[in-house]
Amino acid sequence: MPPGLDLVAVSMLAGGPASMDTAGKTLLTFACASMVGTGLVLLSTTRKILRAALFQAVPPALALFGLGLAG
Known part of the structure; x- marks a missing residue:
């Protein structure tokens, strides 16, 4: 996975239409x-x-827990 992919997702959550919000999440x-x-x-190895x-x-x-709480 490219290293900047998380930043793209967070920027999609920051604003924009509802479809961008869904894509970001x-x-x-x-x-x-x-x-x-x-x-x-790693732990199982x-x-x-x-x-x-x-x-x-x-x-x-x-972060996943926080996303779950945010709904």
Whole structure:
């Protein structure tokens, strides 16, 4: 996934028509879910990189939680 994709999604959420809002939420949800997935893969591979896996998975998981609360 390109590194700037999250910024595009956040900018879509910042303003614009309703379709842009939906597209932004979809893009942000997909990007965060894939980051949580990669953190879980890191965690399941070896326990030696637990800290890296947590740094990879926890912030996007919190973002997904926030998106869920925002509705």
